[in-house]
Amino acid sequence: MKRAKKQKAPQQEEKQLDLGMKDPFKNKVLKIKGKTDVMLLQIEVKKFLKDAFFWFVIVSNTGMLIQQGLWLYDNIQRFPSLAPVLNYNLMPDDRVTDKNFLFAFPLITLIGIIISIIVTTKYYNKEKMLTKFILLCTFLASISGSIVLIHLT
Numbered sequence: 001m002k003r004a005k006k007q008k009a010p011q012q013e014e015k016q017l018d019l020g021m022k023d024p025f026k027n028k029v030l031k032i033k034g035k036t037d038v039m040l041l042q043i044e045v046k047k048f049l050k051d052a053f054f055w056f057v058i059v060s061n062t063g064m065l066i067q068q069g070l071w072l073y074d075n076i077q078r079f080p081s082l083a084p085v086l087n088y089n090l091m092p093d094d095r096v097t098d099k100n101f102l103f104a105f106p107l108i109t110l111i112g113i114i115i116s117i118i119v120t121t122k123y124y125n126k127e128k129m130l131t132k133f134i135l136l137c138t139f140l141a142s143i144s145g146s147i148v149l150i151h152l153t
Contacts, residue, residue: 046121046124047124047125048120048121048124048131051124053132053135054120054135057116057135057136057138057139058113058116058117060139060142061109061112061113061116061138061139061142062113064109064142064143064145064146065106065109065110065113065142067146068105068106068109068145068146068149069106071149071150071153072102072103072106072149075152075153076099076102079099079102079152080099081098081099082096082097082098082099083096083097083098083099083101083102083152084096084152085097085101085102085148085152087148087151102149102152105145105146105148105149106145108141108145109141109142109145112137112138112141112142113138115134115138116131116134116135116138119131119134120134120135
C-alpha cells in the first residue's frame, strides 16, 4: 500500500502595515555608501591592477603588436612567396617558409597578451611569482617576434 502524501496548506503571507512613511534620506545615503564600499573592496582585491610590471608588460606588448602589424602591412608585398624566416638551428632547406608564416609572430604576441591577462587576473594573489614569470615570458616572446621581423628587412 502506498501512503498518501500529506499536502501542506499554503501559508498566507502577512502584509505589513503601509503607514505612508518614506525612507529617511540618511538610509539612501548609507545604501549608496555601502555599494561604493563594496566596489572599492573589489578593486582592492585585484592588486595586480597596481602592479607596475603588469602594466609595463601589457603596454609594451601592445606596442610591439602594433609595430609588428604595421611592419607586416607595409612590407608583406615586397617578400617573395618563400621567405627565410626561421634562421636558427635548422638545416638550410628548412629555413625557407611561406611568407604567410610571418603572420604567426603578431598572432603569438596577441595570444601571449591574452594568456598573461587571464592568468594574472586568476592567480595573482595566490601565485605572484608564477604570474610575473608568465608576464616575463610573454614579454620576451614579443621582443623576439619583433626582432625576427626587423631582421627580415
